[in-house]
Amino acid sequence: MDQSKIFLIPHGARDMDPIPDAKKKLNLEGRKIILLAGYFRPTKCFDRIVDLFLQFCYGRGNMVQRAVGSFILDFRSIYC
Numbered sequence: 001m002d003q004s005k006i007f008l009i010p011h012g013a014r015d016m017d018p019i020p021d022a023k024k025k026l027n028l029e030g031r032k033i034i035l036l037a038g039y040f041r042p043t044k045c046f047d048r049i050v051d052l053f054l055q056f057c058y059g060r061g062n063m064v065q066r067a068v069g070s071f072i073l074d075f076r077s078i079y080c
């Protein structure tokens with residue numbers, strides 16, 4: 001995979017104070033975390049990210065994927 005084609009797009013979420021020992025509390029010490037956060041709706045294509053996760057992580061060490069957020073069942077109401 002060409003690393004020059006990978007970009008971090010800041011979310012724009014509010015700043016929050018870190019939780020001390022969060023990785024230890026979640027049993028994630030020593031792991032790299034790929035986080036999917038936000039409202040889960042079809043337009044965000046989270047399903048594609050989940051499917052591509054194993055391909056991306058192959059040979060890259062101890063990585064884990066976590067998804068957090070809320071589901072919007074009728075996402076059309078947001079845009080109409």
